[in-house]
Amino acid sequence: MIRLAILLAMLSQPLAAQTAELTAVIGPGDATNALVLRSTTDLAVLGPVIEAYAEARSETRVLYEQWGSNDLRAISEQECQSGQAGADLVISSAAHHMVGLVNEGCASTATSGWTQALAPQLSWRDQLWGVSREPAVVVYNRDLLTPAEVPRSRFDLLDLLRPETSRFAGRVATYDIEESGLGFLFAFIDSLEATTFGGLMEAFGRSGAIATCCSAEIIDGVASGRYLVAYNVLGSYAIQRARRDDRLGVVAPEDYTLILSRAAMIPAGAAAPELARDLLDYLLSPEGRAGLEANDLMIRLDEGDGQIVEVTGTVETMERPIGLDPTLLVAMDADKRELFIRRWRDAFPQPE
């Protein structure tokens, strides 16, 4: 029997520095084993996969905590320094945060057949593993854009924003990189990947593009027509919404598409590392992967018509997986971050 309880914890603990956005208990209440899973993934998205896991392991109960990426990083670091891990498994979309934590020695080592089967760039030190596969996509409003207008690449987006009197001015949205760890990561990797990023930021700034928080909010805006186009939206959320909402179109940019892998680690000093390992193995196993795929967390880009993600380029050459390796530490550097954000702010004057 599976019991799903959702508690809104945010309002009940207003004084705590970092708190989970949401907590849920998945699995039988009388289970002998208890596992704490902290994730930046929306419960609605990852929940079904965990439910399937709990169903397969009737003796395990999973306490699911949904966190914002910056808060999750802060509490993980704090707990690492104090030596008391509050979670058994941490999964975050802000891969650079996780690389930073592992680099600090906050993770414990685990190996199994499944972890070793991972692509080399999706595991680091046997302490950090990429469990999902999600492209950064462009979301647009099907009703408000003609097929010719749909931006297939960053160059198309630049072209749309170029005219002085562009109707896209002020109606393009992307993540606010200060509020969203994931947004920062995408922007940062963009800045390394191509020179288009400079032009894009300049165009965003000039046209008064909107930088705001959170995937759901951005996608809502596109659906409602407040934004015409959203840039660098995490594919999993976009696709889930697009399946239910005909107004939303999803494009994988053909110049290059960033592929994010949510990074999982077992904190050093976790109370139940064995259970965490078991859950990790489940997520990496074909069974778990099928579950992730069904919940749009394992997305394969395919050329051809009828796909939910529109792909116009050649998949092999456009995919840019974000590897879990020490180069992401650069994104964690205080000075670098400050410089980057300053550059960002110069382009995006805060619309006060």
Place this chain on the structure above:
Amino acid sequence: MPDAGVRATLSLKTRVALAVGSVLVLGGAVVLIAALAYGQQAAREAYDRLLLGAAADIATAISIRDGDAIVDLPISAFELMSLAPDDRIRYRVVGPDGATLTGDPATPLPEDGDGGEVVFYDATFGPEPARYVALTRRFAERSFSGPVRVVIGHTLLARRDLARDIAQNALFVLGGAGAVMALFAWLVVSRALQPLPRIGEALAARDSTDLTPLSLAAPREVAGMLTSLNGFMARLDRQSVATGKLIADAAHQLRTPVAAIRAQAQLAAAENDPERRDHITARIQDRAVGLGRLLDQILSRAMIIHRADTQPATLLDLRDVAVEIVEATDDLFVEAGLEVMLELPGRAVPVTGDALSLAEAGKNLLTNALRHGKPPIRLGVTPGPQAALWVSDCGSGPAEDMTQGPTERFSSRGAAGGSGIGLAIAREVAEVHRGRITMKTGDAGFVVAIELPGRAA
């Protein structure tokens, strides 16, 4: 076939195998340590360069803006550091005032303060050991001046892996070389030891009375042993021949006197006339005394031949031998009412030999002179390359047929025991000492001498 006297100890092959094995093991241990040290050194140098490259990358990315040093951390530095893929990385940039500009403030600084432009040092990263480099870049801008230090380090996993790899490869190569060396050693030793079983087989195949020298080709080391073996067999042969001679000699020489005594005894038993019987008894006694002397000489000769092969030659003064001869024969001369004139040089006459044998030979010559020569009798020693111990008398010497011919031992003159056997003893002693007997008959009389190769004093 092993017998009770031969203890078969560890085989030579095993010994050589053990020796080569221990050399290889000891050498291997030394090489192992060297390989590990070398691997560590090589890995350290390789990754120190990587650290320095990353630090230099970061240092060049420092710029001065509005009087502040800004570090625009280059991704290339971390791509470089990623060449040690599993190592954790820690870095820190420190301004002139000691404040951390960016990076982890817990990153350790080198202990010796401002050690120089580049300082490598070992420290820790959390619980793990780590290696760091500190690179100093000096600024002399209007708004900012002083040294900025870039410190970057990482844990040692990649270094250890590389060191192990290098050491392992070195050991594989050296292990192979060791195996080849062992194989060659085995082949060489097997080949070197081949002559030994061959000699063994040659000896085993021999007839039990065959004491002739072995003639086999053998390496120099084994040839030495073979020569000794042949020498040993020759000695054995000589002794066995001598023993045979002694027995034949004794039988021959004793038969006649014993038969004579028996005949006299029969005569005495049949004689009724007391006077004649007394006469016969006196002759029996004479014969018996002569027989006793003969027996003495035969035994003395046997002793000399035996000593020749068993006694080691020592350095001695021939004059001492002459004095001893005179002392030993003193009572004989007193009995005969004669005196021996001793002629000795003032200096020592060194020869190598057996003093007892030489004295025995000299006694025989002197006794011969007493019995058969004419006084005055003289005994002397002459030094020189052929040192001589001589006896002279004024007689004409023995008959011609006695001084020549190879079978002196059968010559005996007279019932009292001949000078022949005494001479034969002297001759054998001379030969054993690689010398010879010379006899001269001149106006002054007869001189018999034992000439021996002399030695420088």
